Amino acid sequence: DAGVIQSPRHEVTEMGQEVTLRCKPISGHNSLFWYRQTMMRGLELLIYFNNNVPIDDSGMPEDRFSAKMPNASFSTLKIQPSEPRDSAVYFCASNIPGGTDTQYFGPGTRLTVL
């Protein structure tokens, strides 16, 4: 199995631009998680899905952030418009049960907003 796949690995954009991060979970995993990691705040859970349905988006910082999971093998995290404070590493993770036991992380997308 290729593991969790994220793209792009690096993204540099200018303030105000739309950013779309992509994630392909491990086949057969029916829970998907989006995290943001910064030095100041550590690893924060933004949103998670069970069976493609958003369960908890209380970690999404603002309305500028949105996430979708149109099918079991694909999810996007969109920031529109982006701001410099959104600069961080964004991780996607997946697992089999809903929110428990081992999570498998992707390599992350390093986002820099200028």
Place this chain on the structure above:
Amino acid sequence: SQQGEEDPQALSIQEGENATMNCSYKTSINNLQWYRQNSGRGLVHLILIRSNEREKHSGRLRVTLDTSKKSSSLLITASRAADTASYFCATDSSGNTPLVFGKGTRLSVIA
């Protein structure tokens, strides 16, 4: 909100020494997990200990859990330079809730 808090924030040791990292948490848990993150990479699961377990081993890793003190420790024996990474604890409170991660301990093993 942060559930687990690792201590120390950073640890530097010589190769061959043992490294001990601690994690404290606030609410009751189903299980506690330890993850490792190499620089520029995603987190990788190391070991899981359930609330009814007190100690668990995996290779050079030893994890203890004290639910009365709401704390856990991760011991890496005979450390190697390749163990240099950040180590995170993550707790699963109950039922269908997601993991909550601490801020991690940065371990440097000097050859």
